[in-house]
Amino acid sequence: MNVVFYVPLLLVVVALLASAIKVLREYERGVVFQLGRFWKVKGPGLIILVPVIQQMVRVDLRTIVMDVPSQDLISRDNVSVQVNAVVYFRVVDPQKAIINVEHFYEATSQLAQTTLRSVLGQHDLDEMLAEREKLNDDIRSILDAQTDAWGIKVANVEIKHVDINETMVRAIARQAEAERQRRAKVIHAEGEQQAAEKLVEAARILGEDPRAIQLRYLQTLTEIAGEKSSTIVFPLPVGTVEALARRLGGEGDGRE
Structure with missing residues (x-):
């Protein structure tokens, strides 16, 4: 018993x-x-x-990797996009993480989603694509400041994808093509301008000595003869043609 x-x-x-x-x-x-x-x-x-x-x-004091679900937002230039991100954070004060907030993981997740929408909604689509480092730092600083009372340290935030619809993709492609065409035209115009400046400078140098133009004529004839062409055009100076025309005109007047 x-x-x-x-x-x-x-x-x-x-x-x-x-x-x-x-x-x-x-x-x-x-x-x-x-x-x-x-x-x-x-x-x-x-x-x-x-x-x-x-x-x-x-x-758990280890760094937690939290995936922020895709968020639908409208950028400052009225473009509808879907953005998702990843947040790296850890608990630095266990007392605050348990006492000051209920389920700190879910609270941080909801805060990250709202912060992602509010911050990116203040920027253009071009800024989202080209200035990710700056946007990542802005979102991280806001999250870190608001989760400090929960004993949480946000170490890093990375925007993973910025998805836009196909209509906007085609519009951006047309914009990029127009930009490339504009640059090509500008480069071509700059090339024409530089070529004209060099031609003017060459004409000025050749005009300083009559023998220079004669040497240029002979060089042109040499280049034409080297191409095995059946036709050779010999350029004459305009001054020589005018002098010859005046001389012929004077002789004709004398015969009359």
Whole structure:
């Protein structure tokens, strides 16, 4: 009879000891409450709790990688886009993470979604595509400031994808093509301008000495002869043609 009485008592003692002994890993901390009131943060290692009187909540201190779902937003230039991101954060104050907010992971996730929409909605589509580093830092600083009261440190925020519909993709492609055509025309015009400036400079240099133009004529004839052409055009200076015309005109007047 005595043995039957002591067996349940022994089981109760073993159960109490099992519930009193806790082991926390290196990356874990235990927020201990005593009679419902916060007592202290303990760990890592072996933790002994007073059964019934003390309760403990485990908190993981490792960096958490949280994927922010795609958010539909309208940019400042009225373009509908879908944006998703990833947030890296960790708990630095277990007491605040347990006492000041209910389910800190869900709270941080909801805050990240609203912050992503509000920040990106203030920028144009071109800024979202070209200035991601700046936008990442802006979102991170806002999240870090608002989650500080929850004992959370936001280490990094990365915008992963900026998706737009096919109609806008075609419009952007047309815009890019028009921009390339504009640049090509500008480059061609600049080339024509530089070529004209060089031609004017060459004409000025050739005009300083009449022998220079004669040498240029001979060089042109050499180039034409080298092409094995059946027709050779020999250019004459305009002044020579005019002098010859005046001379012929004068001789004709004398015959009359």
